[in-house]
Amino acid sequence: MKNQKRWVLWFFLSPVxxxxxxxxxxxxxxxxxxxxHVENDDGRMVWSFANYLTFFQEPIYWLTFVRTAVYSxxxxxxxxIIALPIAFYITKVAAPKFQGFxxxxxxxxFWVSELVRVYGWMILLRESGVINHFLIKLGLLNKPVEMLxxxxxxxxxxxxxxxxxxxIPIVSVLESLxxxxxxxxxxxxxxxxxILVKIIIPHAIPGIVSGxxxxxxxxxxxxxxxxxxGGKNSLWFTEQIYNQFIASFNWNQGAAFGFxxxxxxxxxIWIGLKLTKQNLKKVxx
Amino acid sequence: xxxxxAVKNVTKKFKDFIAVNNVSFEVPDGSFFSILGPSxxxxxxxxxxxxxxxxxxxxxxxxxxxxxxxxxxNKRPVNLIFQHLALFPMMNVAENIAFGLRxxxxxxxxxxxxxxxxxxxxxxxGFGQKKTDQLSxxxxxxxxxxxxxxxxxxxxxxxxxxxxxxxxxxEQMKVELKKLQAxxxxxxxxITHDQSEALVMSDHVAVMNQGVYEQIDTPxxxxxxxxxxxxxxxxxxxNSWCGRIRECQDDxxxxxxxxxxxxxxxxxxxxxxxxxxxxxxxxEAMLIQPDASLSALNRFEVVVxxxxxxxxxxxxxxxxxxxxxxxxxxxxxxxxxxYIKKDDKIEIGWDAQSGVCFPHTHxxxxxxxxxxxx
Ligand SMILES: Nc1ncnc2c1ncn2[C@@H]1O[C@H](COP(=O)(O)OP(=O)(O)O)[C@@H](O)[C@H]1O
Ligand SMILES: [Mg+2]
Numbered sequence: 001m002k003n004q005k006r007w008v009l010w011f012f013l014s015p016v017x018x019x020x021x022x023x024x025x026x027x028x029x030x031x032x033x034x035x036x037h038v039e040n041d042d043g044r045m046v047w048s049f050a051n052y053l054t055f056f057q058e059p060i061y062w063l064t065f066v067r068t069a070v071y072s073x074x075x076x077x078x079x080x081i082i083a084l085p086i087a088f089y090i091t092k093v094a095a096p097k098f099q100g101f102x103x104x105x106x107x108x109x110f111w112v113s114e115l116v117r118v119y120g121w122m123i124l125l126r127e128s129g130v131i132n133h134f135l136i137k138l139g140l141l142n143k144p145v146e147m148l149x150x151x152x153x154x155x156x157x158x159x160x161x162x163x164x165x166x167x168i169p170i171v172s173v174l175e176s177l178x179x180x181x182x183x184x185x186x187x188x189x190x191x192x193x194x195i196l197v198k199i200i201i202p203h204a205i206p207g208i209v210s211g212x213x214x215x216x217x218x219x220x221x222x223x224x225x226x227x228x229x230g231g232k233n234s235l236w237f238t239e240q241i242y243n244q245f246i247a248s249f250n251w252n253q254g255a256a257f258g259f260x261x262x263x264x265x266x267x268x269i270w271i272g273l274k275l276t277k278q279n280l281k282k283v284x285x
Numbered sequence: 286x287x288x289x290x291a292v293k294n295v296t297k298k299f300k301d302f303i304a305v306n307n308v309s310f311e312v313p314d315g316s317f318f319s320i321l322g323p324s325x326x327x328x329x330x331x332x333x334x335x336x337x338x339x340x341x342x343x344x345x346x347x348x349x350x351x352x353x354x355x356x357x358x359n360k361r362p363v364n365l366i367f368q369h370l371a372l373f374p375m376m377n378v379a380e381n382i383a384f385g386l387r388x389x390x391x392x393x394x395x396x397x398x399x400x401x402x403x404x405x406x407x408x409x410x411g412f413g414q415k416k417t418d419q420l421s422x423x424x425x426x427x428x429x430x431x432x433x434x435x436x437x438x439x440x441x442x443x444x445x446x447x448x449x450x451x452x453x454x455x456e457q458m459k460v461e462l463k464k465l466q467a468x469x470x471x472x473x474x475x476i477t478h479d480q481s482e483a484l485v486m487s488d489h490v491a492v493m494n495q496g497v498y499e500q501i502d503t504p505x506x507x508x509x510x511x512x513x514x515x516x517x518x519x520x521x522x523x524n525s526w527c528g529r530i531r532e533c534q535d536d537x538x539x540x541x542x543x544x545x546x547x548x549x550x551x552x553x554x555x556x557x558x559x560x561x562x563x564x565x566x567x568x569e570a571m572l573i574q575p576d577a578s579l580s581a582l583n584r585f586e587v588v589v590x591x592x593x594x595x596x597x598x599x600x601x602x603x604x605x606x607x608x609x610x611x612x613x614x615x616x617x618x619x620x621x622x623x624y625i626k627k628d629d630k631i632e633i634g635w636d637a638q639s640g641v642c643f644p645h646t647h648x649x650x651x652x653x654x655x656x657x658x659x
Binding site for chain 2 (some may be wrong): 186
């Protein structure tokens with residue numbers, strides 16, 4: 001009886017395990033071993049830390065790395081700052097019949113692929129783009145300015161791309177926030193700021209953390225938006241990885257970079273969870 | 286006597302729907318004032334206007350003589366205990382209670398002593414570090430009260446705070462709340478749909494129906510001297526007859542019920558013979574098998590349909606022969622009436638002074654109202 005039960009369990013678990021092992025664990029192990037190999041003078045692969053050493057010795061690599069990390073945190077934070085009022089408006093202020101409509105508006109940009117979305121922004125912002133055209137027509141500018149290819153535009157693009165993934169988890173936690181808690185706080189003498197800090201954010205923290213994790217990971221691993229909107233001076237670490245794999249054909253170096261990125265995102269998320277006193281199990285629920 | 290709270294001609298409309306209609310009342314300092322009415326009659330709306338969470342459409346609200354119009358809830362000297370308490374689940378008991386004091390930026394040690402004191406006052410000493418979900422219903426209740434009382438509001442507003450408790454605890458909390466109010470001396474405005482809560486605890490009760498006030502009075506007067514048929518039906522149990530005036534002199538009238546019985550009763554306002562009236566009579570005003578020497582009584586016969594035993598509150602369910610009017614008759618549990626059995630025919634007598642008579646209002650609603658709110 002007990003044996004049979006176990007057998008059934010394995011039967012249903014095996015596709016999941018297979019998927020985990022074949023598609024995630026095996027390639028990762030392969031990449032990991034690859035990252036510790038270099039080609040020696042005879043053209044043979046030997047074990048070495050050289051790939052990781054290169055990263056620390058070449059400033060361009062670790063500078064891009066740090067930049068990517070800092071900007072991803074900044075994007076996550078900005079997304080949160082913008083998403084919280086939006087989520088609050090949708091759940092607590094808007095009339096119930098508009099809530100669906102507002103969620104729809106949020107979803108709408110995601111019906112087209114990221115590539116199309118980014119090109120949309122480019123059409124608006126480039127030197128010969130729609131916004132420049134109107135500003136000149138209105139006489140506010142006398143010659144067009146290039147709004148693309150700088151850090152601010154790139155960050156805006158990344159925030160825009162991430163917005164939905166922050167708003168949805170916050171909306172779902174705010175829906176469970178009893179309005180009378182807000183009213184009770186107000187009645188007990190709290191101003192808007194203390195209501196936000198003492199009631200709304202503590203209640204919404206699981207949603208905020210899970211939204212932040214998703215947004216941070218998506219931003220860190222984004223390739224298209226920084227590449228297209230960021231221009232030459234705003235390198236993203238994924239571009240370095242791409243360059244190693246595709247341009248330099250140095251898979252070993254690329255694998256090492258990939259692992260560094262993985263370590264970075266795990267580390268930042270771990271610190272984030274510790275700081276907000278959340279645990280991963282609670283947040284992914 | 287100082288007036289703590291004055292509500293003057295307050296009206297609240299939600300689009301076309303009038304939730305509170307031209308309500309006025311005054312609550313003196315230190316008293317326990319209740320607003321009693323069936324669900325949906327606008328009680329919560331009225332309380333929220335006093336707390337400042339909703340603005341009245343018309344009218345004025347004054348606290349200690351100061352107009353509260355346009356003053357935000359966090360600036361008003363009133364606190365509200367919500368229907369579902371609204372304790373902050375992200376804080377422990379002590380933090381919940383300290384919340385208001387912290388917002389006033391009082392210093393830490395003062396806050397600590399105040400919290401300690403109020404916890405003792407509501408018999409929750411030592412519960413400060415507990416989470417709110419570790420408390421029983423009655424304890425949560427007291428935390429909610431402490432959280433407001435610690436701010437020493439001029440007026441404490443309570444929105445059916447006992448509604449969620451079970452019967453036994455509710456009975457107990459009724460007495461405790463009344464004692465607490467007497468001890469702290471804060472003015473309480475208490476709303477409920479439960480007439481027994483209102484009658485037991487209050488100095489004054491306002492009976493509200495569909496957004497308007499029917500009567501504001503002491504519990505005793507509401508019970509013995511209802512001013513409107515609604516109050517007569519809503520406060521306490523009542524039997525009612527429909528009938529017509531046969532003869533009327535000052536506040537004494539002789540009426541004939543639709544079933545043909547003739548009763549003498551007092552009447553609030555003289556009415557011409559033939560006018561349709563509603564007559565109300567409390568179950569305990571009816572005497573079972575009264576002594577023959579009591580000649581002034583109205584007398585009639587009933588058939589016992591059922592004996593509703595409920596300890597001190599036992600009743601006979603009866604009806605006059607050949608009619609289907611149901612009457613509730615108080616059955617004192619002093620063993621004197623143990624002989625009464627189902628289907629017995631007994632004589633009932635009542636004094637003209639204990640009946641109340643009103644001009645007939647359209648529609649015969651009888652007991653159904655009370656069942657709706659239960
Ligand atoms: N925000 C609102 N919008 C529209 N109607 C409301 C609103 N709040 C209350 N009402 C209506 O006002 C009436 C009185 O409600 P309420 O004051 O909550 O009654 P009570 O507390 O006496 O049960 C109800 O019929 C309710 O539907
Ligand atoms: Mg209510």
